[in-house]
Amino acid sequence: MSRAVEPERRLLAIYTGGTIGMRIEGGVLVPGRGLAAALRTLPMFHDEDHARALGLPEDTLVLPPASPDQRVIYTVLECQPLFDSSDMTITEWVQIAQTIERHYGQYHGFVVIHGTDTMAFAASVLSFVLENLQKTVILTGAQVPIHALWNDGRENLLGALLMAGQYVIPENQLFRGNRVTKVDSRRFAAFCSPNLPPLAVVGADVILNRELVRKVRGKERLVVHSSVERDVGLLRLYPGIPAALVRAFLQPPLRGVVMETFGCGNGPTKPDLLREFRAATERGLLIVNCTHCLQGTVTSGYAAGMAVAGAGIVSGFDMTSEAAMAKLSYVLGQPGLSLDSRKQLLARDLRGEVTLPSGDEHQPSLTCSTLGRGVAQLLSLSQEAAAVREALTPGLACAAAHAGDLDVLQALVELGSDLSQENFNGQTPLHAAARGGHREVVTMLLQRGVGVSTRDEDGLSPLLLAVKGRHQDIIGLLRAAGACLSPQELEDAGTELCRLASRADLEGLQSWWRAGADLACPGYDGRSALLVAEAAGNLEVVTFLQNLQGGAAVQAPGPVSSQSTGGPRPWPRGSRSLEGTSDPSTACPAHPAPPHWAGGSHLPPTSHPIPPLRHLALQKTLKSGWVCSGPWVPP
Numbered sequence: 055m056s057r058a059v060e061p062e063r064r065l066l067a068i069y070t071g072g073t074i075g076m077r078i079e080g081g082v083l084v085p086g087r088g089l090a091a092a093l094r095t096l097p098m099f100h101d102e103d104h105a106r107a108l109g110l111p112e113d114t115l116v117l118p119p120a121s122p123d124q125r126v127i128y129t130v131l132e133c134q135p136l137f138d139s140s141d142m143t144i145t146e147w148v149q150i151a152q153t154i155e156r157h158y159g160q161y162h163g164f165v166v167i168h169g170t171d172t173m174a175f176a177a178s179v180l181s182f183v184l185e186n187l188q189k190t191v192i193l194t195g196a197q198v199p200i201h202a203l204w205n206d207g208r209e210n211l212l213g214a215l216l217m218a219g220q221y222v223i224p225e226n227q228l229f230r231g232n233r234v235t236k237v238d239s240r241r242f243a244a245f246c247s248p249n250l251p252p253l254a255v256v257g258a259d260v261i262l263n264r265e266l267v268r269k270v271r272g273k274e275r276l277v278v279h280s281s282v283e284r285d286v287g288l289l290r291l292y293p294g295i296p297a298a299l300v301r302a303f304l305q306p307p308l309r310g311v312v313m314e315t316f317g318c319g320n321g322p323t324k325p326d327l328l329r330e331f332r333a334a335t336e337r338g339l340l341i342v343n344c345t346h347c348l349q350g351t352v353t354s355g356y357a358a359g360m361a362v363a364g365a366g367i368v369s370g371f372d373m374t375s376e377a378a379m380a381k382l383s384y385v386l387g388q389p390g391l392s393l394d395s396r397k398q399l400l401a402r403d404l405r406g407e408v409t410l411p412s413g414d415e416h417q418p419s420l421t422c423s424t425l426g427r428g429v430a431q432l433l434s435l436s437q438e439a440a441a442v443r444e445a446l447t448p449g450l451a452c453a454a455a456h457a458g459d460l461d462v463l464q465a466l467v468e469l470g471s472d473l474s475q476e477n478f479n480g481q482t483p484l485h486a487a488a489r490g491g492h493r494e495v496v497t498m499l500l501q502r503g504v505g506v507s508t509r510d511e512d513g514l515s516p517l518l519l520a521v522k523g524r525h526q527d528i529i530g531l532l533r534a535a536g537a538c539l540s541p542q543e544l545e546d547a548g549t550e551l552c553r554l555a556s557r558a559d560l561e562g563l564q565s566w567w568r569a570g571a572d573l574a575c576p577g578y579d580g581r582s583a584l585l586v587a588e589a590a591g592n593l594e595v596v597t598f599l600q601n602l603q604g605g606a607a608v609q610a611p612g613p614v615s616s617q618s619t620g621g622p623r624p625w626p627r628g629s630r631s632l633e634g635t636s637d638p639s640t641a642c643p644a645h646p647a648p649p650h651w652a653g654g655s656h657l658p659p660t661s662h663p664i665p666p667l668r669h670l671a672l673q674k675t676l677k678s679g680w681v682c683s684g685p686w687v688p689p
């Protein structure tokens with residue numbers, strides 16, 4: 055929050071109705087037109103001489119000087135129709151946001167004159183719908199019309215105009231808008247902010263609570279989120295509430311519910327009631343648990359905590375029900391998010407509307423690495439930047455996978471990111487993790503069922519990258535998940551094997567063997583790796599290759615490539631992931647290695663006979679080695 059320095063501060067006062075401008079008709083209060091005209095007659099609201107000197111139009115007024123070098127000039131925009139705020143809905147509140155957006159460039163700040171009955175809802179909705187707000191928006195109203203002799207309207211409106219005119223507060227009120235609730239129908243102090251102190255206290259001096267004012271980051275353009283979900287409801291639990299009533303309430307088209315619970319978020323634990331909540335969350339209804347206590351937060355300290363009713367119920371912590379409803383409307387209105395991502399958004403502090411428990415486990419633990427901080431920053435990008443975020447995600451996921459940063463990948467998953475997306479050169483996070491040799495990341499990705507057979511732009515698979523990196527354990531994991539080398543990848547394998555043999559690179563040879571390559575495959579000159587090793591006198595390699603040849607196979611068990619069988623064979627449409635799900639993107643024979651082959655502990659010894667491989671049918675070929683020709687037969 056900073057003090058404005060311009061000599062002239064221009065404000066737009068959007069008059070929507072409410073008691074402040076009401077008049078009595080037929081013995082009751084009804085919204086009254088002509089607020090600007092009424093204010094014009096009150097010297098505290100209008101300096102006629104100065105206005106004439108400036109040539110201001112009819113709807114534009116100027117306050118007497120609040121400080122010697124600053125004037126607040128304000129235009130009153132009277133809405134049509136005017137409302138008792140009890141009749142207002144989220145539609146009107148979005149329209150207010152759109153009005154602010156339309157006039158955003160022309161004014162330094164905005165005052166929304168609103169009825170007090172639903173002002174807390176309005177303020178909450180505005181706080182979510184207006185993103186990247188860099189200017190002051192203050193909502194004000196009154197309990198008694200401004201026309202009455204003794205009223206609170208004048209002071210409230212004047213205070214709002216002065217605050218909006220003199221301070222840059224990118225918030226909605228002196229109380230934070232999404233923290234307030236109306237607590238008194240008569241007293242002038244109608245509102246309270248039970249879980250957050252006021253942002254500013256106005257007396258003879260204005261005392262600002264600077265640490266509480268949310269800082270504006272960057273200079274991003276104002277975004278108005280007009281698409282909000284209207285089918286959001288509020289259900290207050292009471293002792294003995296029947297399950298049938300709850301069932302009736304939770305039916306479609308309802309998409310989100312704020313459930314007001316007792317105390318620390320507790321509710322009746324009757325099985326039939328819990329069944330209704332569970333059934334509702336399972337079909338995708340979002341339920342936020344808010345306590346109906348004015349102060350305090352939802353915790354998980356009681357068995358009767360409604361959080362146990364179903365994994366789908368999200369804690370609203372200390373949010374007001376008004377803020378929770380607005381948040382639900384906003385989150386459900388965001389296009390293209392998965393249910394999990396919406397829950398993630400609900401569990402985060404988006405606009406200062408909630409106090410999360412310290413060390414909150416609902417926040418992704420992102421701050422521990424540079425990449426993590428990058429992700430955290432991405433998370434805070436505006437919705438407008440969703441396209442940018444989407445474009446960045448594959449690259450970021452690959453970078454995280456290459457760095458072995460499981461936390462970041464987990465955070466991306468929680469955001470609903472697809473971890474099988476390819477980056478600019480066609481590589482997936484699995485490629486990156488396989489190349490980097492990150493066993494945990496590979497395991498996580500395979501458990502999520504990512505495709506093992508995706509080839510990058512150069513035709514390379516994660517398996518080949520693991521071979522090149524000599525990551526034996528990763529090779530084992532990939533093979534167990536159904537990965538195999540393609541004919542293209544095996545095209546020059548013979549030459550590479552000979553090169554490795556000539557350099558006595560046993561580890562390199564073992565990698566190829568474990569990946570399912572035929573180690574008898576000849577190099578460019580027709581010689582095999584064994585011949586090359588013999589010629590070079592690399593005894594360890596010779597022993598290794600002879601053991602393979604003599605013992606059983608020069609090719610590791612597991613999925614086999616089409617080339618190694620001497621010709622293409624029909625590949626089944628899917629192969630198994632670690633979870634046993636079918637992955638339509640993989641194109642390998644569905645013969646995963648038996649589980650004991652995963653993990654890299656069963657390399658053929660270099661000086662002992664390899665264990666008998668009963669399940670392999672072997673056949674001599676024209677080449678000098680052995681290939682596996684038959685299908686894997688379970689022992």
Ligand SMILES: NC(=O)C[C@H](N)C(=O)O
Nearest residue numbers: 072073138139169170171
């Ligand atoms: N004090 C008020 O403004 C109450 C009025 N019914 C309204 O909300 O519009």
